[in-house]
Amino acid sequence: xxxxxxxxxxxxxxxxxxxxxxxxxxxxxxxxxxxxxxxxxxxxxxxxxxxxxxxxxxxxxxxxxxxxxxxxxxxxxxxxxxxxxxxxxxxxxxxxxxxxxxxxxxxxxxxxxxxxxxxxxxxxxxxxxxxxxxxxxxxxxxxxxxxxxxxxxxxxxxxxxxxxxxxxxxxxxxxxxxxxxxxxxxxxxxxxxxxxxxxxxxxxxxxxxxxxxxxxxxxxxxxxxxxxxxxxxxxxxxxxxxxxxxxxxxxxxxxxxxxxxxxxxxxxxxxxxxxxxxxxxxxxxxxxxxxxxxxxxxxxxxxxxxxxxxxxxxxxxxxxxxxxxxxxxxxxxxxxxxxxxxxxxxxxxxxxxxxxxxxxxxxxxxxxxxxxxxxxxxxxxxxxxxxxxxxxxxxxxxxxxxxxxxxxxxxxxxxxxxxxxxxxxxxxxxxxxxxxxxxxxxxxxxxxxxxxxxxxxxxxxxxxxxxxxxxxxxxxxxxxxxxxxxxxxxxxxxxxxxxxxxxxxxxxxxxxxxxxxxxxxxxxxxxxxxxxxxxxxxxxxxxxxxxxxxxxxxxxxxxxxxxxxxxxxxxxxxxxxxxxxxxxxxxxxxxxxxxxxxxxxxxxxxxxx
Ligand code: ADP
Ligand code: MG
Ligand code: ZN
Numbered sequence: 001x002x003x004x005x006x007x008x009x010x011x012x013x014x015x016x017x018x019x020x021x022x023x024x025x026x027x028x029x030x031x032x033x034x035x036x037x038x039x040x041x042x043x044x045x046x047x048x049x050x051x052x053x054x055x056x057x058x059x060x061x062x063x064x065x066x067x068x069x070x071x072x073x074x075x076x077x078x079x080x081x082x083x084x085x086x087x088x089x090x091x092x093x094x095x096x097x098x099x100x101x102x103x104x105x106x107x108x109x110x111x112x113x114x115x116x117x118x119x120x121x122x123x124x125x126x127x128x129x130x131x132x133x134x135x136x137x138x139x140x141x142x143x144x145x146x147x148x149x150x151x152x153x154x155x156x157x158x159x160x161x162x163x164x165x166x167x168x169x170x171x172x173x174x175x176x177x178x179x180x181x182x183x184x185x186x187x188x189x190x191x192x193x194x195x196x197x198x199x200x201x202x203x204x205x206x207x208x209x210x211x212x213x214x215x216x217x218x219x220x221x222x223x224x225x226x227x228x229x230x231x232x233x234x235x236x237x238x239x240x241x242x243x244x245x246x247x248x249x250x251x252x253x254x255x256x257x258x259x260x261x262x263x264x265x266x267x268x269x270x271x272x273x274x275x276x277x278x279x280x281x282x283x284x285x286x287x288x289x290x291x292x293x294x295x296x297x298x299x300x301x302x303x304x305x306x307x308x309x310x311x312x313x314x315x316x317x318x319x320x321x322x323x324x325x326x327x328x329x330x331x332x333x334x335x336x337x338x339x340x341x342x343x344x345x346x347x348x349x350x351x352x353x354x355x356x357x358x359x360x361x362x363x364x365x366x367x368x369x370x371x372x373x374x375x376x377x378x379x380x381x382x383x384x385x386x387x388x389x390x391x392x393x394x395x396x397x398x399x400x401x402x403x404x405x406x407x408x409x410x411x412x413x414x415x416x417x418x419x420x421x422x423x424x425x426x427x428x429x430x431x432x433x434x435x436x437x438x439x440x441x442x443x444x445x446x447x448x449x450x451x452x453x454x455x456x457x458x459x460x461x462x463x464x465x466x467x468x469x470x471x472x473x474x475x476x477x478x479x480x481x482x483x484x485x486x487x488x489x490x491x492x493x494x495x496x497x498x499x500x501x502x503x504x505x506x507x508x509x510x511x512x513x514x515x516x517x518x519x520x521x522x523x524x525x526x527x528x529x530x531x532x533x534x535x536x537x538x539x540x541x542x543x544x545x546x547x548x549x550x551x552x553x554x555x556x557x558x559x560x561x562x563x564x565x566x567x568x569x570x571x572x573x574x575x576x577x578x579x580x581x582x583x584x585x586x587x588x589x590x591x592x593x594x595x596x597x598x599x600x601x602x603x604x605x606x607x608x609x
Contacts, residue, residue, distance in 0.1 A: 017048075017051060017231075017232075017233060018051050018054065018055070018231070023050050023051055023054050026054045026057075026058075027084070028053075028054055028057045028058070028082065028084055028085065029054070031082050031083070031084050032050065032053055032054065032057070032078065032079075032082065035078055035081050035082060036078060039078075039081055039111060039112075039113065040074065040077070040078060040111060041111070042074075045074075046070065046071045046074075047070075047235050048064065048066065048075075048233040048234075048235055049071055049074055049075055049078075051231070051233050052064045052075035052076075052207070052231075052233050053074075053075060053078050053079050055231040055233075056075075056076070056079050056085070056170055056205055056207050057079050057082060057084065057085035057086065058085075058086055059085070059086035059087055059205050060205060060229065060230065060231050061205055061206045061207070061208075061225075061227040061228060061229065061230035061231070062075075062205075062206075062207045062208070062230055062231045062232075062233060063176070063207075063208045063209075063210075063218065063221060063222070063227070063230055063231070063232050063233065063234075064207065064208070064209040064210075064233050064234075065209075065210060065211070065218075065232070065233065065234035065235070065237075066209070066211060066233075066234075066235060067211055067235075067237055067239070067356065068211045068353075068356050068357070068360070069332075069360050070211070070235070072174070072209040072211070073104060073174075075207065075209065076091060076093060076141075076170070076172040076174075076207050076209070077104075077108065077113070077141065079091070079169070079170070080113075080140045080141045080169065080170075081113055081140050085169060086205075087166075087168070087169050087170060087203075087204060087205060088166075088167075088169050089138065089162065089166065089167035089168050089169045090132075090138050090139060090140070090141070090142055090162060090167060090168060090169060091140060091141045091142070091169045091170050091172060092141075092142050092144060092149075092159070092168065092170070092171050092172065093141055093142065093143045093144065093172040093174060094144055094145070094146055094149060094171065094172065094173050094174065094191075094194065095143055095144075095145070095174045095175065096145070096146065096174075096175050096178055096190070096191070096329070097329055098119045098145070100174070100175075100329070101117055101119055101143045101145075102117070104143065105117045105143055108141065113140055113141070114137070114138075114139040114140050114141075115139055115140060115141045115142070115143065116128050116131075116132065116139040116141070116142045116143070117142075117143045117144075118142060118143065118144045118145070118148050118155065119143070119144070119145045119148060120148075125148070129154055129155065129158060132158055132162075133158050133161065138162075138167060145190065146190035146191050146193055146194060147190045149193070149194075150190070150193035150194075150196070151190075151193075159200075159201070160200075163201050163204065168201060168204045169204075169205075170204060170205045170206065170207060171197050171201065171204055171205075171206045171207070172206075172207045172208075172209070173191075173194060173206065173207070173208040173209070173221075173225065174209050175209070175210060175329070176208035176209055176210040176221050176225075177210040177211075177212050177217055177221070177349075178191040179191045179192075179194060179195075179208075179220060179221055179224045179225065180217045180220045180221070194224065194225065195224045195225065195226070197225065198225060198226040198227075199226070206225055206227060208221050208225060208227070211353070211356065212349050212352060212353050212356075214348075214349060214422060214423055214424070215423075215424050217349065218232075236420075236425060237352070237420060237423050237425060238416065238420055238425070238427060239355075239356065239359065240435070241359045241362055241363060241364050241365060242355060242358055242359050242364075242365055242366075242367050242435075243364065243365070243366045243367065243435050243436065244355075244367050244369075244415040244416065244419075244435070244436040244437065245366065245367065245368045245369070245436070245437040246368075246369045246370075246371050246407075246408050246415070246437060247368060247369070247370050247371065248370075248371055248372070249370040249371055249372035249375070253342060253370050254283055254286040254287060254290070255286075255290070257272065257283075257287065257340060257342075258286075258287055258290035258291075258292055260338075260366075260368070261292060261320070261338070262290075262291075262292070264338075264366070265337045265338055265366075267319060268319065268335070268337040268338070269313070269316070269319050269320070269333060269335055269336050269337055270319065270320050270321075270336060270337055270338035270339065270340065270358075271320075271321050271323060271327065271328075271336060271338075271339050271340070271354075271357060271358075272287075272294075272320060272321070272322045272323070272339075272340045272341075272342055273323060273324070273325065273327075273339070273340070273341050273342060273343070273345070273354055274322060274323070274324060274342045274343055275324070275342075275343035275344075275375065275378065275379070276324070276343075277298040277299075277300050277324055279342065279343070280296040280297065280298050280322045280323055280324055281296045281322075283296070283322045283342060284296035284320075284322040287320060287322065292319070292320055293318055293319045293320060294318070294319070294320035294321070294322055295309050295312065295313070295318045295320070295321060295322070296321075296322045296323065297309050297310070297321050297322070297323040297324075297326065297327045298323060298324040298326050298327075299324065299326035309321070310327070310331070313333070314333055322342075325346075325350065325354070328353070328354060328357060331357060332360075333357075333360070334360045334361040335360075335361050335363070336357055336358045336359065336360065336365060337358065337359070337363075337365050337366065338358060338365060338366045338367070338368065339354055339355045339357055339358040339365070339366075339367050339368075340367075340368045340369075340370070341354070341355075341367075341368070341369040341370060342370055343370070343372075343375045343378075344369070344371060344372070344375040344376050344379060344401070344404060344405065344408065345369070345404055346379060346397070346400065346401065346404070347397075347400035347401065347403065347404055348400070348403055348404050348407060348419065348422045349400070349422075351369070351404060351407075351419075352419060352422075352423070355367040369408065371405075371408040371409070373405070373473075373515060373518070374539075376401055376402075376404075376405045376518075377525055377526075377527045377539050378527065379401045380398055380401060380525070380526070380527065381526075381527040381537065383397045383398055383401070384526070402518070402519055402521060403422075405515075405518070405519055406519040407419075407422075409512075409515045409516070409519060410438070411437075411438060411441070411561065411562050412438060412445055412560045412561075412562065413429070413438060414427070414429035414432045414436055414438055414439050415436035415437065415438055415439075416429070416432045416435065416436050416439075417429045417432070441562055443562040443563055443564050444562065444563060445560055445561070445562055446560070446561055446562070446563060447558050447559070447560050448509070448558065448559045448560075448561060449556065449557070449558050450505075450509070450513055450557045450558070450559050451554070451555075451556045451557045451558070453501070453502055453505060453510075453513060453557075454513060454517065454557035455551075455554050455557075456480075456498045456501045456502070457480055457498065457501075457502065457510075457513060457514075457517070458517065458522055458523070458543070458547060458550060458551060459497065459498055459551070460476070460479065460480055460496055460497070460498035460499075460501070461476070461523060461541060461542065461543055461547075462543060462547070462551065463496055463497055463498065464476075464493075464496060465542060465543055469492070469493070469496075470540045471493070471540065471541055472538060472539055472540055472541065473514065473525060473539050473541055475493065476514070476541050477507060477510050477511060477514065478493075479493035479494075479496060479498075479499055479500075480498060480499075480500075480501060480502040480505075480510060481500065481502045481503055481505060481507065481510055482494075482499055482500025482501075482502075482503045483503070483507075509559075509561075512559060512561060513557075513559065516557075516559060517544075518544070520544075520546055520550075521544040521545050521546040522543070522544050522546045522547050522550045523541055523542070523543065523544050523547070524541070524542055524543070524544035524545070525539045525540065525541050525542070526539065526540055526542060527539050528540060
């Protein structure tokens, strides 16, 4: 495939979904429908709810993949109040956040369902736990944090007791993606301990629910929870009302954002995600200066402030939240009209989860991502510097950043298709109907064969590396094109074999070539702290993990690009191999001054979510 696109992995096989007829024929069906109507006061099931409920009542393990707002809770709340299941008794629900639990508990109590919440590590829960141990009338559901489940000896003793008396109906793992050991929230979530459930409570069915799962993440859930013979219930993750767009990040992104909001969504609700705490404060301040009602939010604020800001946003006192990823879990506002990524997200998964908070009311909402390669490097630097994760986790996290980067620099393929493919779902780009920037573009697509240039470019880095020369991204472009204005550069790098070999390539094409080689991991970059304090780190380029293979095979390298119709330098399509002497047809009218402009952005790095 000439164009790098997001890697699609295959979903594991046991995807057999029970048929509608077999579900209706189930002996549990009458009771299930009765509870739906009389206890939950709902009319009909949504997709996969009945299948999930019947499966767990039959004693099977189940994984439920449903978009946020799809109705996952009912999948375990309803069987919890049924008496006819294969396993009966208390349904234990593991949930990561007190706030999420409290909401559900409140709702269930309003439906007169007997539910208990055990979420504190101190002795506050003592009475409830005593009750759980003694009364004959056990609650239908017990909500518990993972810490409570595995760090409280008292709790463990009670559960063992229930298990011995066959009074554990099932374990429910909500937000099960947190079990994925390299996920962002893993360290904090306490979900690691859940891998002992199967061993500690054999014979008790498990239900895992999540709104995000690549096949990789899914595999992690299956393995970590030792699920066997599970039913997988998934559905399309396409969000037709969301519009996707990636914009190259330039200076004064705040202004561009402010203009967008004022023009399209004045007074409407939105979220702007930034990578760093300090950035959220800066951006919120600038947006306020532009007359917008914005507040910042990050994990560095105290609990009270966080609660207050979230409340203000929830009830419309404040329209725009500028936040780190600390903002989101448990956020449920239907009329979010835009989710803007000020910086590159950490993975495609994170991107989907974050953009997924837009447009829950089904009305059109915009997802805009400001892309800069510099931000990619900042992410990589942060991963490299993280002392709390091992090399395997680092490599997976770096890969995730590269995948997101490849998604961003892809200006050809339907974004909806790329995102859905990432979650192993097929999508016909024709159905996008111009609701992503790539499908909406009327610019012509041109293929340019850069095979010879690509090879020579990579050889240049190999030579530099062999000679222990450190070369930055910007200088490498100059050296390859032989165009440095800086005398220094010329003297240092003009001894390279490939110096000036790319002189007939425009800066723009060379930069695209560079970006694609990075995305394919043929090249890699490393940010190093600046030699002078308080200056932006310097990025050096090295051969990447895929370089050896690339140099051995010298595969054909065809770049697909878009260029304006009839614009200056409108391209002629070229296919097949091209001699290096011949300049490619496409040349933008003007070379951008600096191909790595984002270096101006910010010198902050140690700042975290
Ligand atoms: P999720 O956990 O998947 O994000 P929830 O379980 O919180 O979603 O449900 C989202 C909303 O959908 C809730 O307000 C819930 O009451 C509603 N809902 C769930 N199932 C149904 C149904 N079968 N019919 C009508 N409303 C439903
Ligand atoms: Mg939920
Ligand atoms: Zn599209």
